[in-house]
Amino acid sequence: MKKPAIFLITIFCLRIFISCCDCIETVSLWYTIQTVATRHIDNRGAEPVYSDSGTIPARAYGIKINLYLQQYALRNRMNLMGFQSSFATSCDCPPEFLYLPQDTITGIRIIMLDDSAVPAESDETARFSVLFYTSYISVSDFLQRNPEEFYEQASEYTIELYIMKPEGISGEKRFRTEISLSGGRTVSTVSTPVNLI
Amino acid sequence: MRKPLNFLLVFLFSLQVFAQEHKPIKWAVRPSAGKTFPLTTLPGGHITDGLIGFSGNTYYWQLLSVSWFFSNNWGAEFFFNGNHASSVGNRYNRFVEAVEQRFGDEYYTTPSSGAIYPYLSALGGSIERGGIGPVYKIEKGNFLFIGRAMIGVTSFYTDFGYATLKEKGGNERLHVHWSARDAVKDYFTFNPSFTFGYRLSRRIVLDFDFNYWLYHVGTRYTETITNQYTKEISKQTFQYSGLINEISLGAGFMFILR
Numbered sequence: 001m002k003k004p005a006i007f008l009i010t011i012f013c014l015r016i017f018i019s020c021c022d023c024i025e026t027v028s029l030w031y032t033i034q035t036v037a038t039r040h041i042d043n044r045g046a047e048p049v050y051s052d053s054g055t056i057p058a059r060a061y062g063i064k065i066n067l068y069l070q071q072y073a074l075r076n077r078m079n080l081m082g083f084q085s086s087f088a089t090s091c092d093c094p095p096e097f098l099y100l101p102q103d104t105i106t107g108i109r110i111i112m113l114d115d116s117a118v119p120a121e122s123d124e125t126a127r128f129s130v131l132f133y134t135s136y137i138s139v140s141d142f143l144q145r146n147p148e149e150f151y152e153q154a155s156e157y158t159i160e161l162y163i164m165k166p167e168g169i170s171g172e173k174r175f176r177t178e179i180s181l182s183g184g185r186t187v188s189t190v191s192t193p194v195n196l197i
Numbered sequence: 198m199r200k201p202l203n204f205l206l207v208f209l210f211s212l213q214v215f216a217q218e219h220k221p222i223k224w225a226v227r228p229s230a231g232k233t234f235p236l237t238t239l240p241g242g243h244i245t246d247g248l249i250g251f252s253g254n255t256y257y258w259q260l261l262s263v264s265w266f267f268s269n270n271w272g273a274e275f276f277f278n279g280n281h282a283s284s285v286g287n288r289y290n291r292f293v294e295a296v297e298q299r300f301g302d303e304y305y306t307t308p309s310s311g312a313i314y315p316y317l318s319a320l321g322g323s324i325e326r327g328g329i330g331p332v333y334k335i336e337k338g339n340f341l342f343i344g345r346a347m348i349g350v351t352s353f354y355t356d357f358g359y360a361t362l363k364e365k366g367g368n369e370r371l372h373v374h375w376s377a378r379d380a381v382k383d384y385f386t387f388n389p390s391f392t393f394g395y396r397l398s399r400r401i402v403l404d405f406d407f408n409y410w411l412y413h414v415g416t417r418y419t420e421t422i423t424n425q426y427t428k429e430i431s432k433q434t435f436q437y438s439g440l441i442n443e444i445s446l447g448a449g450f451m452f453i454l455r
Contacts, residue, residue: 044366046305059367134361134370135425162368164426 023093030102031069036187038177039064040194055195058166065159099150107180108139112173128161169196221269224454227262229406231447243435244299245375245418247292248312250323250354253443255280274332279322289313296360304362311356325352328388341394341402351386351412370425377418386412400453408445
């Protein structure tokens with residue numbers, strides 16, 4: 001009984017050694033959202049056109065949010081075991097670098113500014129949906145997604161919101177975009193005027 | 198006019214005179230090729246027509262056909278042949294045109310389909326046929342007549358289709374999916390056929406083949422349109438059903454193994 005067991009264990013160990021890959025330990029880094037900027041999206045055509053002014057039909061309007069990122073700290077990882085990671089039985093090494101968000105986006109608000117109306121400000125976030133690949137998801141569903149992680153250093157991150165309920169919006173407007181972050185900060189920007197028809 | 202006729206008659210009768218007595222055929226293989234013509238074809242007119250890898254008007258090649266005669270006249274045969282037509286090979290283009298024709302006025306269309314990679318094998322082409330059945334043979338000198346009553350299968354592909362539609366002048370987006378469930382469709386086929394042959398040598402026969410194909414196709418495509426904002430789904434089906442009649446005319450060589 002012992003001999004077959006030793007034989008099987010030897011085969012098992014050999015397989016582990018053969019399967020072992022020399023993978024580099026992943027370096028994890030934090031990134032943080034520093035500033036935000038927006039551009040208007042004219043979505044009349046097959047592909048969106050980005051601009052800072054102009055006349056756009058309300059039903060084809062969107063806002064492109066550019067979040068500018070900064071890598072600012074090396075994430076410390078505790079290695080209590082004292083061993084490097086081994087990747088026996090698989091040669092799919094993890095990424096060399098992993099950029100993780102230090103503070104996640106907890107809220108997106110789109111405030112429409114209309115100097116000719118009273119009140120001059122109104123929260124129009126509910127009119128917008130986030131374009132996710134080729135589908136639309138609500139802003140709240142977007143916020144519930146896992147935060148973006150990057151394998152390469154990224155300087156910016158883009159979110160595109162499109163107006164899905166254009167009824168009653170016309171005239172020259174500006175939009176203030178407010179991004180709330182989990183650390184308690186809020187970054188915001190006000191767009192250039194756009195004439196919605 | 199009479200001279201050629203007299204010559205032909207003399208030629209035909211002289212063949213009998215010079216005909217050798219051959220041992221009855223026991224085993225033979227019969228590669229051949231030819232053209233298939235539809236008498237009735239698959240009813241269509243739907244946006245999914247281009248997703249179906251089917252045409253009644255095809256070229257065929259039969260690389261695999263084995264006959265075994267267990268008596269002087271009776272035997273059994275197995276065959277497998279491939280069929281293809283350019284209309285099957287370029288059906289993806291027709292699908293793209295159909296999507297554009299139906300949705301192009303209101304939407305920018307981005308279609309895709311498995312039909313973009315047309316399946317074409319050297320042995321089976323894009324439409325495969327195989328069958329087995331009894332055969333009856335008459336050998337008269339160098340002449341040969343074989344009648345068959347085969348049963349088998351006709352197979353072809355029904356590919357999926359997909360299109361993303363983006364509203365012209367607006368933000369609306371739709372996803373459209375067309376599916377016929379199983380990718381490969383097999384249909385029971387009745388195939389009486391006749392072969393007229395002339396022995397060129399002891400082991401080689403030049404033959405001319407006539408095939409009749411009868412099978413019933415019944416399949417349907419389901420179209421699912423999903424609004425990417427409201428998530429509303431609408432469905433409709435496109436039915437393809439009909440009795441298919443085709444005839445094939447071809448020629449080949451029969452190689453007598455025993």
